[in-house]
Amino acid sequence: MIPAPFDYVRPSSLDEACRILGAADPAEGDVKALAGGQSLLPLLRLRLAYPSVLVDLGRLEELRGVQDRGDHVFIGALTTHDEVLRSPVIREHAPLVALATATVADPAVRHRGTFGGSLAHADPAGDLPAVALALDSVLVTASGAGGREIPAAGFFTGYLETALEPGEVLAGVKVPKLGDGWGFHYEKFHRTAQAWAVVGVAAAVRLEAGTIAQARIGLTNMGPAPVRARTVETALRGVTPPAAGAGADGGRDPVRDACAWADEGTAPPADLHAKPDYRRHLARVLTHRAVRAALS
Amino acid sequence: MPRVTVTVDGVAYEEEVEPRLLLVHFLRDRLGRTGTPVGCDTGNCGSCTVMLDGRSAKSCSVLAVQADGSDVVTVEGLASGGELHPMQRAFHEEHALQCGYCTPGMIMAAIDLLRDDPDPSEEAVRQGLKGNLCRCTGYCTIVRAVRRGARAMSGEPPGETAGETAGETAGETAGETAGEPVGEGVAAP
Amino acid sequence: MTEQLDAGLVARRIAESDQVGEPRNPAEGREVGRARRRREDARLITGRTRWTDNIQFPGMLHVAFLRSPMAHARLTRVDVSAALAMPGVVAAFSGRDFDGEQGSLPCAWPVSEDVVIPDHPPMAVDRVRYVGEAVACVVATDRYKAADALEAIEADYEPLEAVLDMTEALADGAPAVHEAGNQAFTWKFSGGDAGAAFRDAPVVIDRTYVQQRLIPTAMEPRAVVAAPEGEGFTLYSATQIPHILRVMLALTTGIPEHLLRVVAPDVGGGFGSKLQVTAEEVLGLLLARRLGRPVKWTESRSEGNLTVHHGRDQIQRISLAAERDGRIRGVRVDLLADMGAYLMLVTPGVPLLGAFMYNGIYKMDAYDFTCTGVFTTKMPTDAYRGAGRPEATFAIERAVDELAAELDLDPVEVRRRNWISREEFPYTTVAGLTYDSGDYEAATERALALLGYDKLRAEQADRRERRDPVQLGIGVSTYTEMCGLAPSRVLGSLSYGAGGWEHATVRLLPTGKVEVVTGTSPHGQGHETSWSQIAADALGVPFEDVSVLHGDTAVSPRGMDTYGSRSLVVGGVAVLAACEKVKEKAKRLAAHLLEAADDDIEFADGVFRVRGTGLGGAGRTVQELALAAFAAHDLPDGFEPRLDADATFDPENFSFPHGTHLCAVEVDTETGTVAIRSYVAVDDVGRVVNPLIVEGQVHGGIAQGIGQALFEEAVYDPEGNLLTTTMADYLIPSAADLPDFVTDRTETPATSNPLGVKGVGEAGTIASTPAVVNAVVDALRPYGVHDVPMPCTPERVWRVLARSGASADRAGAVRRDENDGGAQ
Structure with a gap:
């Protein structure tokens, strides 16, 4: 199908982009920021979105790139998924981001789609919001008013909704370095290899002397916005994981038991690909798998 | 209307375009480069895959204005001096196409895949091509072709491949993989 | 400077590289049997293609269709005047504007005396019966302007109740899709005395299977170009059937046949979906005639998912009577076939193509078949790869596996006890067909060896013993099909509208x-x-x-x-x-x-x-x-x-390819995920002209059959809206979702033609669906599972396991409510 008409501007600086987006009058139509367009263009083509103006941020080099900033990694919003995967800084200091990014769509989409675009689009089935949430990332915005720093926990406000105000642009994301002792995994469950996640689990787990000292679990597609599996995180603390293979004969596995709380406080959707009870079940099983993988 | 400058298969074009014009329609309807087809409207099928500034992109999910200043290579620009690109040749030699509609995108995706992994395993090929759908081949011969093309591009002789084997031993039926039990050791997808 | 492609040079280079493969038997000639690389490839791998959408003519106009958003409604008003005022719009029409001219889309297979063939206007006039039915069109100077103008058309609907479920559709008082009611036809067939076969039968297997609705999904969306040329018209269409289309279009539109040329340029796959006479083809011609200019219509994928005819959609009740030793006495089949809203080109004939196949490769004394065609407010169904025969093969192959399970016999052994042995050919079956040749023993032995069947059975036993959360299943499918359509006399006896x-x-x-x-x-x-x-x-x-x-x-x-x-x-x-x-x-x-x-x-x-x-x-x-x-x-x-x-x-008989497909799956009982671990296909398609092409056809067929078994389903919501309109929702498998297939062949030449060939286009699809589902069910038998409805998605497998009482949770995470220790 074919997009409805819209106007197009390509600002040459972030300031200009903020000015244009800030000056937009909502009464005159929807002004939308365009990053890689890999989610937006299909919506335009299906005529599920009718923006009056697209503000193409694609040439704003200042929003591109990955920087090591001491206690955190800064990922420019326009850094493509492909660039994220190639970044040695990410590999070293934010491996969970790399693990999840590698599962996003397919290579061609990853060449165009951006890290910031995925977060700002806030699709509940998108893989990266749960990761940002699990890592307590901070989303850095710019606007005519100067910009803000929004913790991930306050950024994803609902289905395709974020805390971004009109005229506010996501500039980048601060991903805290977690330090030593952490293991990571992103467990994605989907029906075909290129399909969106039915459920995804982002897990970061820290062992201390053989016992789980800390766990962070973010869930994809278990509600209108990504959620932390806080009950699991609490339940895992202090648990000593059994050796691999133990518990297969029916013996109690405390890690598994803790992960059985994964769907606590979630509101999974019912759609073509799964009903809520199945998603709840998947969240429990996949969280256990993600934690086990993160531990190994 | 915005004016864009795009190089397509070595030719520079300067055109006025509506902002909403998709790159694939720019190629097909404006420039007459119809070698790149459209197969879906959600970026899933990959039939429209081209090289955009050297990396694969689905040209149905890119606006022509986004490609301003870019270099585009389509399947029509791969052969040079009457010589097929090794990947084109490999698709032919391994019978990796039937109706051929997915083929332009599949070939572009395969070439892109080899940039990072010049000698991909079967599994790497399957994962690397997951954004390109084919309804005819069941992908077996496509996987063989990509690996054959990889060897050709790295200068190795094509070696024993299924297509050739099937041909040369046709008297014994096309049992290229026949002969050994496969219950063991075949990885699940 | 661009590199120009020297087409002639490329073609020569390709030809030079193609001296591949010795003939299989020099006495038979130099070419037949040789793995020739395809001469078609040169244009397809270089993008020098001739897809219908590539065609441009000076002054060509673009057509777009407004489609009904309602499954069932009275169409009370269509106003195109605002669209006419849009920039670039040359014309806009409602169905009423073509009333009397557009005719009715043809059904060429009036299968029975009682068949109801409702009027099927290419554009709806006063009633719509499925979501996606065309109600108006615009013609504009480019495709973008045409798409815009659609939004300016006003159409008013008075909703009627959607009719979606076949059983409910046949119930008294159901809302009627057509005046004559919701039953399109009944068709019965029998051979032998089924009553006697079932009377006092020691074993009766009685099962109901659902062949879900599928969307064929050829990679090339449909496209039509209609151009006035001289006194007449040329119609370019992404069609499988230029000849049939020409005749049918002449009959439908009144354009004399000799003034109508139909061209099928490069066509990007069909699988039956382009075996049709479509509204867009008829209207394309009528628009070209009315406007005197060439017009083009190209569908989008989401439009195609709505309006390319769908496949399958049958409910099959199959009963099988057998002796205690596993020998089959007889089979009864009672079929409900969803026609959708109208009968299209061969819609009612599709289930009949399966009617002669429910006995499979087996000997039996009696067979009884009843089919009822049902109208619903959904996209019409029609031929999709295999057309009737995959459905039949699925039912008998699933039922034979159930018989094996009931008798605690190996599924291969049950088949051996029933199949036609190699010495018995030619063999006239209980359904009246004469299978001319075949060797089921040879194909099966070869397949078992290639799979390593015995070793896998041992591993399966071990996993069952260990209560491994990942269980192994092995599926068997021994199929034959009637193909090479077809002897004209036979088609005539089945009321088909043409010869074969x-x-x-x-x-x-x-x-x-x-x-x-x-x-x-x-x-x-x-x-x-x-x-x-x-x-x-x-x-x-x-x-x-x-x-x-x-x-x-x-x-x-x-x-x-x-x-x-x-x-x-x-x-x-x-x-x-x-x-x-x-x-x-x-x-x-x-x-x-x-x-x-x-x-x-x-x-x-x-x-x-x-x-x-x-x-x-x-x-x-x-x-x-x-x-x-x-x-x-x-x-x-x-x-x-x-x-x-x-x-x-004109052949005197059908041909009967056959083969044995074996599939090993691993089922993750915690998540319900099915992963195909290995797949072996040994097919007998008679003599082979080109082994490369045969292998490719088998591969592709297997993939499509796996698609039905595991991934694909067209889903309508309770209001009759199609939910699977995009490729993000209607999932066809990618390379990463499928394994490599191991293929081999046996060869018994067909006796019905001098080449000895049997046909291969549909074999893989027919064989693979039951092979995969049999494997899934086989994996889950220890849990008391007897069936998993298609597609066997993880969620379905999980629900079946949960219902079976062998809660998947028990094998997986301990449920909170069972976790008496609670979290720590």
């Missing part, structure tokens, strides 16, 4: 090159290559000297097109027959020139010689004779100055 012959013309050109004109219409099957192989052998000319013309009624005026695994079996044989006729003529000319009697001329390696003179003797090559005929200086009396011939082949 195929036509070919072979022409020797003055320079000795050969043109083969075929009535088949390939869209990925490689006929240009295979037909060249057949003609090269028959005429003793080089492969490269043959070209194959097809897909244009001006070039190939006679044909029955490509579907039903018929092209090689009927059309390829017609090519051979035409070559033989040309050879007869050439022989007469050679005899004349060599001053010998006709009977004294023999032919070998492209040379006609006087018998007994040996290779050194005087002779005339095919090429010399072609030139001699052209020059016409010295021809026998009454000899027309040309070496060409027409031939039409």
Whole structure:
């Protein structure tokens, strides 16, 4: 199908982009920021979105790139998924981001789609919001008013909704370095290899002397916005994981038991690909798998 | 209307375009480069895959204005001096196409895949091509072709491949993989 | 400076690289049996394609259709005036604007006396019966403006109740899709005395299977270009059936057949979905006629998912009576087949193509078949790869597995006890078909060896013993199919509207090159290559000297097109027959020139010689004779100055490819995920013209059958809206979702045609769906599972396990409510 008409501007600086987006009058139509367009263009083509103006941020080099900033990694919003995967800084200091990014769509989409675009689009089935949430990332915005720093926990406000105000642009994301002792995994469950996640689990787990000292679990597609599996995180603390293979004969596995709380406080959707009870079940099983993988 | 400058298969074009014009329609309807087809409207099928500034992109999910200043290579620009690109040749030699509609995108995706992994395993090929759908081949011969093309591009002789084997031993039926039990050791997808 | 593609050079280079493969048996010729790489590829791998959407004409207009958002409604008003005022819009019409002119889309298969064929206007006039039915159209200067103008059309609907469930549709008081009610037809068939077979039967298996609705999903969306040319029109369409389409369009639109040319350019797959006469084709022609300008319509994928005819959608009740030792006494089938809202080209015939196949490869005394066609407010169904036969094969192969489970026998052993043994061919089945040849033992033995069946069974036992959360299942499918559609007399007896012959013309050109004109219409099957192989052998000319013309009624005026695994079996044989006729003529000319009697001329390696003179003797090559005929200086009396011939082949029987497919799956009982671990296919498609092409057809067929088994389903919501309109929702497998397939063949030549070929287009699809589902169920038998509805998605597998009482949770995470220790 074919997009409805819209106007197009390509600002040459972030300031200009903020000015244009800030000056937009909502009464005159929807002004939308365009990053890689890999989610937006299909919506335009299906005529599920009718923006009056697209503000193409694609040439704003200042929003591109990955920087090591001491206690955190800064990922420019326009850094493509492909660039994220190639970044040695990410590999070293934010491996969970790399693990999840590698599962996003397919290579061609990853060449165009951006890290910031995925977060700002806030699709509940998108893989990266749960990761940002699990890592307590901070989303850095710019606007005519100067910009803000929004913790991930306050950024994803609902289905395709974020805390971004009109005229506010996501500039980048601060991903805290977690330090030593952490293991990571992103467990994605989907029906075909290129399909969106039915459920995804982002897990970061820290062992201390053989016992789980800390766990962070973010869930994809278990509600209108990504959620932390806080009950699991609490339940895992202090648990000593059994050796691999133990518990297969029916013996109690405390890690598994803790992960059985994964769907606590979630509101999974019912759609073509799964009903809520199945998603709840998947969240429990996949969280256990993600934690086990993160531990190994 | 915005004016864009795009190089397509070595030719520079300067055109006025509506902002909403998709790159694939720019190629097909404006420039007459119809070698790149459209197969879906959600970026899933990959039939429209081209090289955009050297990396694969689905040209149905890119606006022509986004490609301003870019270099585009389509399947029509791969052969040079009457010589097929090794990947084109490999698709032919391994019978990796039937109706051929997915083929332009599949070939572009395969070439892109080899940039990072010049000698991909079967599994790497399957994962690397997951954004390109084919309804005819069941992908077996496509996987063989990509690996054959990889060897050709790295200068190795094509070696024993299924297509050739099937041909040369046709008297014994096309049992290229026949002969050994496969219950063991075949990885699940 | 761009690199220009030298097409001729590329083609030559390709040809040079194609000297591959020795003929399988030199005595049979140099080409047939050889793994020739395809001559079609050159244009397809370089983008020099001729897809319908590539076609541009000066002044061409673009058409877009407004489609009903309601499943069932009275269409009370359509106002296109605002659309007409939009920029670039040349015309806009409602269905009423074409009332009296647009006719009714044809159904060519009135299957029974009681069949109801409702009026089916290409654009709805006063009632809509499925979401996606066209209600208006706009014609604009480009496709973007046409899409915009659609939004300016106003249409008002008075909703009626959607009719979605076949059983409810047949109930008293159900809302009627058509005035005559919701029953489209009933069709019964029987062989033997089913009552006797089931009476006191020691074992009866009674199952109901649902063949879910599928969307064929050829990669090329449909496209139509209609252009006024001279007195008449040329219609370019992404169609499998240019010849049938020409006849049907002439009958539907009143455009005289001789003024209508239909062209199928490069066509990007069909799988039955382009075996249709569509609203867009009819309206394209009518618009070109009304506006006097060429028009183009190209569908989007989401439009196509709504409006390309769907496949399958049957509810099958199958009962099987057997002895305690596993021998089958008889089979009863009661079928509900969802027609959708209308009967399209062969909609009601699809289930009947399966009617003769529910007995499979098995001997039995009695068979009873009833089919009821049902109207619903959904997109009409019609042919999809296999058309009726995959459904039948699925039901019998699933039921035979259930019989094996009931009797605690190995599923292969039950099949052995029932199948037609190799000595029994030709064998007339309980359904009245005569299977001419086959060797089920050989194919099965080969498949078992390739899979390593016994070893896998041992591993399965071990996993069951260990209560491994990942269970192993092995699925068996031994299939045959009736294909090579078809003997015209048989089609006539089934009330089909046309014959099943195929036509070919072979022409020797003055320079000795050969043109083969075929009535088949390939869209990925490689006929240009295979037909060249057949003609090269028959005429003793080089492969490269043959070209194959097809897909244009001006070039190939006679044909029955490509579907039903018929092209090689009927059309390829017609090519051979035409070559033989040309050879007869050439022989007469050679005899004349060599001053010998006709009977004294023999032919070998492209040379006609006087018998007994040996290779050194005087002779005339095919090429010399072609030139001699052209020059016409010295021809026998009454000899027309040309070496060409027409031939039409109408087979006396169907062909019956068969094979054994084995599938091993791993089922993750915690998540319900099914992963195919290995897949083995041993097919017997008779003699093989090109092993590369045969292997490719098998691969693709297997993938599509796996798609039905595991991934694909067209889903309507309770209001009748299709939910699977995009490729993000209707999931077809990618390379990463499928394993490599191991394929091999056995070979028993068909006896019904001189090439000995059986057809291969549908075999993989027919065989693979039951192989996969049997494997899934086999994996889950220890949990008391007897069926998993298709597609066997993880969620479905999980629910079946949960219902079976063997909670998947027990194998997986401990549920909170069971976790008496609680979290720590």
